Amino acid sequence: MMILSGDPPKSRVLTLVLVLIILALAATPFLFPGAKALNVAAKICVFAALVASYDLLLGYTGTVSFAHTMFYGIGSYAIAIALYGMGPNWAAVATGIVTGLPLAALLALAIGLFSLRVAAIFFAMITLAVASAFQVLASQLSWLTGGEDGRSFRLPELLRPGTVLIPKDMFGVEINGRILTYYLVFAGSALMILALLRVVNSPFGRVLQAIRENRFRAEALGFRTVFHLTYANCIAALVAASAGILNALWLRYAGPDTSLSFSIMLDILLMVVIGGMGTIYGAVIGATIFIVAQNYLQSLMGVASKAADEAGLPLLPGLLHPDRWLLWLGLLFIASVYFFPTGVVGRLRYGGGKKTAGPSH
Amino acid sequence: MTDLAANDPLPKPKRDLAPILLPIALALLMIPLIGSTSSWLTLTVASLAMGMMIFIMASGLTLVFGLMDVLNFGHGAFIAVGAYVATLVLAPFAASIQADSLWMNLAVLAPAALLSMAVSGALGLVVERVLILPVYGQHLKQILMTTGGLIVAEQTLYALWGPQIIPMPLPASLRGSFIIGDVAIAKYRVLAMLIGLAIFIAIQLVLNRSKLGLLIRAGVENREMVEALGYRIRRLFLGVFMTGSALAGLGGVMWALYREQVHASMSDDLTVLIFIVVIIGGLGSIGGCFIGAILVAMVANYGGFLVPKLALVSNILLMVAILMWRPRGLYAVTSR
Numbered sequence: 001m002m003i004l005s006g007d008p009p010k011s012r013v014l015t016l017v018l019v020l021i022i023l024a025l026a027a028t029p030f031l032f033p034g035a036k037a038l039n040v041a042a043k044i045c046v047f048a049a050l051v052a053s054y055d056l057l058l059g060y061t062g063t064v065s066f067a068h069t070m071f072y073g074i075g076s077y078a079i080a081i082a083l084y085g086m087g088p089n090w091a092a093v094a095t096g097i098v099t100g101l102p103l104a105a106l107l108a109l110a111i112g113l114f115s116l117r118v119a120a121i122f123f124a125m126i127t128l129a130v131a132s133a134f135q136v137l138a139s140q141l142s143w144l145t146g147g148e149d150g151r152s153f154r155l156p157e158l159l160r161p162g163t164v165l166i167p168k169d170m171f172g173v174e175i176n177g178r179i180l181t182y183y184l185v186f187a188g189s190a191l192m193i194l195a196l197l198r199v200v201n202s203p204f205g206r207v208l209q210a211i212r213e214n215r216f217r218a219e220a221l222g223f224r225t226v227f228h229l230t231y232a233n234c235i236a237a238l239v240a241a242s243a244g245i246l247n248a249l250w251l252r253y254a255g256p257d258t259s260l261s262f263s264i265m266l267d268i269l270l271m272v273v274i275g276g277m278g279t280i281y282g283a284v285i286g287a288t289i290f291i292v293a294q295n296y297l298q299s300l301m302g303v304a305s306k307a308a309d310e311a312g313l314p315l316l317p318g319l320l321h322p323d324r325w326l327l328w329l330g331l332l333f334i335a336s337v338y339f340f341p342t343g344v345v346g347r348l349r350y351g352g353g354k355k356t357a358g359p360s361h
Numbered sequence: 362m363t364d365l366a367a368n369d370p371l372p373k374p375k376r377d378l379a380p381i382l383l384p385i386a387l388a389l390l391m392i393p394l395i396g397s398t399s400s401w402l403t404l405t406v407a408s409l410a411m412g413m414m415i416f417i418m419a420s421g422l423t424l425v426f427g428l429m430d431v432l433n434f435g436h437g438a439f440i441a442v443g444a445y446v447a448t449l450v451l452a453p454f455a456a457s458i459q460a461d462s463l464w465m466n467l468a469v470l471a472p473a474a475l476l477s478m479a480v481s482g483a484l485g486l487v488v489e490r491v492l493i494l495p496v497y498g499q500h501l502k503q504i505l506m507t508t509g510g511l512i513v514a515e516q517t518l519y520a521l522w523g524p525q526i527i528p529m530p531l532p533a534s535l536r537g538s539f540i541i542g543d544v545a546i547a548k549y550r551v552l553a554m555l556i557g558l559a560i561f562i563a564i565q566l567v568l569n570r571s572k573l574g575l576l577i578r579a580g581v582e583n584r585e586m587v588e589a590l591g592y593r594i595r596r597l598f599l600g601v602f603m604t605g606s607a608l609a610g611l612g613g614v615m616w617a618l619y620r621e622q623v624h625a626s627m628s629d630d631l632t633v634l635i636f637i638v639v640i641i642g643g644l645g646s647i648g649g650c651f652i653g654a655i656l657v658a659m660v661a662n663y664g665g666f667l668v669p670k671l672a673l674v675s676n677i678l679l680m681v682a683i684l685m686w687r688p689r690g691l692y693a694v695t696s697r
Contacts, residue, residue, distance in 0.1 A: 028577075058501075062501055064501060064504045064505075114681070117688075120403045122640070124432075124434075124504055125432075125636040125637075125639075125640055126640070126680075128632075128633055128636060129637050129676065129677055129680065130634060130677060131635055131639075132630075132633040133674045133676070133677045136674075137674060140670070180503075196416055262629055266508070266512060269505065269508060273505060314661055315520075315521075318520040318521065318523075319517075319520045322517060322521065323519070323524065324516050324520050326512055326516050327512070327516030327517060327519075327520060330509050330510075330512035330513040330516060331509075331513055333505075333509040333512070334492065334506060334509040334510065334513065337496075337502055337509065338495055338496075338506070341502070
């Protein structure tokens with residue numbers, strides 16, 4: 001209970017699903033050998049943390065930010081540029097962390113102070129504009145960021161696939177640097193999600209929910225809402241940048257497509273809404289559903305598209321093409337905003353009848 | 362307090378001229394910086410043309426927000442749809458597009474633009490009914506719903522037309538430039554400027570000189586009062602939404618011709634630009650939107666000429682500067 005900050009999943013099915021997901025992620029290197037499964041699992045870990053930090057903004061304060069990938073990208077690029085420029089050693093990792101995190105926090109502070117004073121809708125537009133400018137900047141400053149190609153780098157000795165820590169005859173699977181990196185990502189993400197649970201269940205988190213429900217009233221009660229919102233924005237940016245660091249460490253690469261693009265922002269939005277806004281657990285569920293679907297459903301769509309093509313149906317092959325899977329997720333997204341505003345987690349926690357967003361206290 | 366006799370006309374609202382002078386001052390300021398008058402003139406015409414196109418796309422968005430407090434994050438989808446629909450007409454008639462006769466070109470272009478407007482207007486009807494109607498008054502859900510709509514629209518375009526970039530050549534008679542002295546002015550830019558100006562004047566006339574416009578302006582100011590007077594503001598809003606979508610479609614065609622290519626991702630890039638314009642202008646203000654569009658285009662063109670590297674972030678800098686001066690945009694219309 002302590003570790004969950006007194007906010008358990010509160011539903012038997014949900015607990016079961018969460019335990020299953022976490023066990024599966026923890027045991028992936030042993031249960032599902034192969035590079036693809038490990039990649040999917042690492043991506044789920046990173047995105048669960050990233051989406052949870054976005055949930056702090058969207059679900060708990062009710063502000064829509066389109067700049068979340070920017071912070072994610074800052075983390076990724078910081079570590080990538082440091083490791084690329086200083087060579088594969090731990091000093092470079094440390095440099096990346098101590099430059100990336102404060103940079104993200106400062107930028108979040110600036111954006112927050114500048115635009116959180118006004119309505120949420122203004123904030124959404126301004127973050128969209130800032131994020132797109134940042135994206136252009138990152139692709140243009142190619143001497144620093146590698147432009148469209150991004151930066152590939154080598155990890156420190158300990159984390160390389162070639163480093164064998166425990167030979168194969170111990171567990172049946174060779175524990176090498178790659179698997180160690182995976183557990184680094186897993187543990188880092190788990191820590192961030194638990195920390196976010198702590199944040200949202202603290203008095204500070206209660207104030208955020210009060211602002212979400214009625215900003216005017218929260219202000220009347222004497223809370224400085226701009227301060228609280230900016231603070232939440234900074235925390236979310238820090239976690240997003242940390243997730244970016246983990247992602248870059250896992251991929252050994254940082255580039256516009258993997259860490260900055262607008263489509264990642266849309267993915268995060270989809271994950272938060274499908275999983276359930278205002279419940280940190282929703283991030284885990286949403287990220288798992290989305291990424292598993294992204295990696296395995298697409299091949300299924302390819303089969304369906306081919307079948308439709310052979311049957312000579314019009315239009316369907318195009319609509320079912322694997323690249324069009326976002327179309328179906330977009331429809332699912334609209335439907336879930338409309339019919340299940342509380343997402344999978346809200347559904348499991350409160351059943352069908354209740355329509356209010358988030359937990360009521 | 363001053364006393365007003367019953368028959369006296371109401372005191373005129375004070376005209377706020379500072380924002381209008383801003384683009385003029387900016388343009389004049391650039392003459393010495395750019396140096397040569399001919400390149401200054403070319404750049405100014407380019408930015409006016411670009412500004413008009415952006416204005417056509419953004420006007421619907423700002424009106425919809427002003428009138429109904431709905432921010433449509435999917436507005437960019439109408440732009441892309443408009444451009445794609447135009448290719449349906451322009452591709453089969455490629456021959457008459459390439460014919461060197463203005464009338465023959467226009468005979469194809471005009472129906473293409475009209476069809477685009479009709480389709481995006483109709484799409485606006487569907488979007489308003491399906492996506493926006495269920496979430497009135499809930500900003501968060503509006504943003505999510507319309508963003509979802511943008512994803513679906515973009516992906517559908519990819520599914521129907523394929524992911525490749527579709528070329529959209531300018532009609533033969535609109536290519537090239539008018540040469541006056543040593544100043545070159547692209548023909549298409551003149552056309553874009555004329556259309557943009559005509560639409561701006563039309564919107565202003567409708568808003569300020571007709572009963573419909575009176576109701577729209579009253580609705581922007583106070584929705585409930587208009588409803589209390591017995592007008593069905595929901596229907597009014599639907600009309601504005603469809604008009605705004607149709608204008609976005611027209612803007613899409615014009616932009617595609619300007620860039621001579623069509624791609625579904627154009628909706629993403631333009632959405633950002635349009636948002637900046639709408640914020641700069643003040644949400645809900647047509648005049649502000651017009652000036653904002655021209656300012657954004659000017660900064661892009663002059664900035665691109667003087668300091669190419671700065672052009673990347675110039676829009677953001679402009680927005681920050683304007684919001685420092687007037688935190689609610691050039692003209693703050695709504696009290697929201």
